[in-house]
Amino acid sequence: MNFVGESAARLFRIRPLGDRALVVYLDTEMHEGERWLLAAGMAELLREAGLTWLVDVVPAYDTVTVVYARFDYEQAAADVERILLDTRHPHAVEPRLIEIPVCYGGHYGPDLAACASRAGMTEASFVTCHAAAEYQVAMIGFMPGFPYLSGLPAELRQPRLARPRSSVPAGAVGIAGGQTGIYPLSTPGGWQLIGLTPLRLFDPKRAEPFLLRMGDKLRFVPISEQDLKEQGEAP
Structure with missing residues (x-):
């Protein structure tokens, strides 16, 4: 997706966020999947633009937050707008399709039985339904590499735990509300745990630390x- 002519300006607006950041708000009428790809592409473009004042860029559901060092907001906003309106460059990233192996239930998915019961399903049918869907990373947040995934079938929606666990293992696959996610690191957490993946979603020693x-x-x-x-990651 590229911005085209004057219609580009209607795809986003820029507003200040405190005295050290600004936010690019995307057009919320755009299809959410396209909006997420556009936000990711904008963030990548800004990171590669060589802005000397840039500290960080954080893409989210329908925003891109740009953090800067001591600098004039008006100038920062003008620089961001100029870069994003430059139609010589593509803006939306190309999505990859990635397969995540998961061992469901038992010790690795302690909440699967309760989730299946609430959904009026057997554990096997719940797993089949969860694995049959295609998901999209709507945002990376909460901790390094944690993906908030859209695409969870409506019948699999689950409440958060009334009392969060003090420790959730790295690789745990969970459900909360209408989203599913994967814990990249061991941490306290309140999502319903249904399985475990052996993949490392975050590894600071890799050239690209984030898997997703x-x-x-x-x-x-x-x-x-x-x-x-056999893959060597089971606790």
Whole structure:
């Protein structure tokens, strides 16, 4: 997706956020999947623009927050607008389709039975439904590499835990409300846990620390406990 002519200006607006940041608000009438890809592309474009005053860029559901060092807001906003309106460059990133292996239930998905019961399903049918859907990374947040995934079938929606766990293992796959997600690191958490993936979503030692990026599409692939252990990540 590229901005084209004067219509580009209607796709976003820029507003200040305190004295060290500004926010690019995207047109919320745009299809949400396209909006997430556009936000990710805008963030990438700004990071690569060589702005000497830039501290950080944070894309989210329908915004891109630009953090800057001591600098004039009007000048920062003008620079951002100029870069984003430059139609010589593509703005939306190309989504990748990534498969995430998951060992569902049992020790690795302690809330699966309760989730299936609330949904009026067997555990097997709940897993089948969860693994059949295609998801999209709506945002990376909460902690390094945590993907908020859209695309959860409506019948699988679940409430958050009334009392969060003090420790959730890295790789845990959970559901909260209408979203599913994957914990990249061990942390306290309140999502309903239904499985575990052996993949490392965040590894600061890798050239690219994050396995997933905003806009990516993914599918969950059920694996056995033996498969999980053979990949060396089972607790």
